Amino acid sequence: NAGVTQTPKFRVLKTGQSMTLLCAQDMNHEYMYWYRQDPGMGLRLIHYSVGEGTTAKGEVPDGYNVSRLKKQNFLLGLESAAPSQTSVYFCASTLDGIQETQYFGPGTRLLVL
């Protein structure tokens, strides 16, 4: 049982390049989330999904797109990377319920030059 995994662990991009971050979970969770973590700002929600084939915008969705074609996978895409997207990205998943625990992946560190 691997929990939540993320690939890649680290990536360097040039401004304008594109990339996709992959999140996978093996806990059969319905809900999945993408966050970004920046110093002094905690974690901010980018996009989330309440089930296979669904996606929705969070607090800071601009510049990102997501897809959830399979229940276990949640992809985060950057179409044209900008230096402001330099951050650490975390994926999380949970069962339905406002009191449930979110389980986090190990993170992807992204540097945009």
Place this chain on the structure above:
Amino acid sequence: AQSVTQLGSHVSVSEGALVLLRCNYSSSVPPYLFWYVQYPNQGLQLLLKYTSAATLVKGINGFEAEFKKSETSFHLTKPSAHMSDAAEYFCAVSDRIQGAQKLVFGQGTRLTINP
């Protein structure tokens, strides 16, 4: 809207001393509250959570937190700090967003343990 404030972005204590990390929340409904810990270069993991069953919540690694409605607080404590407690700690309150759970995080508190 729910919000969380963590007082002190950086706390430093000596090994064996009391750890106290402060969290205050704002919520229009009875809150569900969480403390997560992040060790260097790792993801977040749950320390403990309050779901209204008991006001004193015990978590992993000897941590506990007390929910005080009158003070809108959920401070995290540990009687005796260990070097392995050095990490960043996040308080969060649970909210709903279009049918899904949404966690609203505080800014985080970095805990340093001095030998």
